[in-house]
Amino acid sequence: MAEVQLRNINKRWGDFVGVENFDLTIADREFLVLLGPSGCGKTTTMRMIAGLEDATEGDILIDGKRVNDLDPKDRDVAMVFQSYALYPNLDVYENIRFPLKVRKVDPATHDAAVMRAAEMVELTEFLHRRPAELSGGQRQRVALARAIVRQPNVFLMDEPLSNLDAKLRVSTRAQIKNLSHELKVTTVYVTHDQIEAMTLADRVVVMSRGVVQQVGTPTEIYDKPANTFVASFIGNPAMCLMDGTLTNGVFEGKNVRIEGLPTHHNGPVTLGYRAEDASLADSGAITAPIYSLELLGDATMVTVRAGGAMVSIKAHKDYRAEIGDPVTADIPAGICHIFDAASGKRLD
Ligand code: ATP
Numbered sequence: 001m002a003e004v005q006l007r008n009i010n011k012r013w014g015d016f017v018g019v020e021n022f023d024l025t026i027a028d029r030e031f032l033v034l035l036g037p038s039g040c041g042k043t044t045t046m047r048m049i050a051g052l053e054d055a056t057e058g059d060i061l062i063d064g065k066r067v068n069d070l071d072p073k074d075r076d077v078a079m080v081f082q083s084y085a086l087y088p089n090l091d092v093y094e095n096i097r098f099p100l101k102v103r104k105v106d107p108a109t110h111d112a113a114v115m116r117a118a119e120m121v122e123l124t125e126f127l128h129r130r131p132a133e134l135s136g137g138q139r140q141r142v143a144l145a146r147a148i149v150r151q152p153n154v155f156l157m158d159e160p161l162s163n164l165d166a167k168l169r170v171s172t173r174a175q176i177k178n179l180s181h182e183l184k185v186t187t188v189y190v191t192h193d194q195i196e197a198m199t200l201a202d203r204v205v206v207m208s209r210g211v212v213q214q215v216g217t218p219t220e221i222y223d224k225p226a227n228t229f230v231a232s233f234i235g236n237p238a239m240c241l242m243d244g245t246l247t248n249g250v251f252e253g254k255n256v257r258i259e260g261l262p263t264h265h266n267g268p269v270t271l272g273y274r275a276e277d278a279s280l281a282d283s284g285a286i287t288a289p290i291y292s293l294e295l296l297g298d299a300t301m302v303t304v305r306a307g308g309a310m311v312s313i314k315a316h317k318d319y320r321a322e323i324g325d326p327v328t329a330d331i332p333a334g335i336c337h338i339f340d341a342a343s344g345k346r347l348d
Helices: 042-050 092-102 109-120 136-148 166-183 194-202 218-223 229-235
Strands: 004-013 016-025 033-034 057-060 078-080 154-158 186-191 202-207 211-216 242-248 250-253 256-258 267-271 285-294 298-307 307-313 326-331 337-340
Touching: 004 042, 004 337, 016 042, 016 211, 033 092, 042 057, 042 078, 042 154, 042 186, 078 136, 092 109, 092 136, 109 136, 136 154, 136 166, 154 166, 154 250, 166 194, 186 194, 194 218, 194 250, 202 218, 202 229, 211 218, 211 229, 229 242, 229 267, 229 337, 242 307, 250 267
Parallel strands: 033 186, 033 202, 078 154, 154 186
Antiparallel strands: 004 016, 004 057, 202 211, 242 250, 242 267, 250 256, 267 337, 285 298, 285 326, 298 307
């Protein structure tokens, strides 16, 4: 069992608030992803769990035990960093073995543990190379093997894929997902990449400026974003957001009019929809000239200005038109998300 509890954690440096009122229980064996833009407090939160940073306020419990005053080495957590942090003068075998030596694990068990970890990340043929003789992806796999070699209670990963090229990121991502499934260790994973978060997480914590915006499964966060920040951060492309006024179930903004919306909110709102839920039609909610056309292979993305913003419609892959041509798009009321214009909070 390794449940991790963060009870009302705050981190301040002088007047600057790095993390504010972070309160969450991470279940045993859960894969939790901290997601948000640069500087939102993800790494700081993870470093507090690891013991590399003190919380200004609040309690951190691992397995029911308060660990605030424990050194990192006594918390039974293993970390994987973006920078790999390998020892350049040790070969792969010795790098993977290092945590076992530091923790004075019985030397008779080392070889089997190193070989098991190396096998899990497919590194057995590179055991006698040094880090300088490996590719970035192989180095990252050494860092992963080193973290799993001693089967920690909690696995902490800080942007482990961000130094890899796009293709390698996808395959290493799949490998991490598979590893987490096999190891069944509570994992906290930091990223600013929403696709990584959506594909890996059991639950995602979306953060902005030190504050948790929403906690939920990838589906919950995608289908019911709690506010415009989450809506504009999740999804590829992100949700289209338009400003306008809602009156008796009719939303009106520049170049846009949608009928049949809920009637219990009236006044200025931000209306959101996903580009794949809209379609080009003979008549419909948006009428505007085309601002840009992007061929994506499986679809053509048509972008127009409406409701004070750039919004997109996912059209058929063979759709062709010129920039400036007028288009009309249908946006069914049932797929719309409505947010308060001032606070950005979800209204429905
Ligand atoms: P990134 O994705 O860029 O790593 P992050 O979400 O992980 O960002 P953190 O590293 O947690 O962000 O930093 C959160 C905020 O706290 C940032 O504004 C950062 O500048 C600030 N911060 C981090 N460490 C310190 C420190 N030692 N002293 C003062 N401010 C700090």
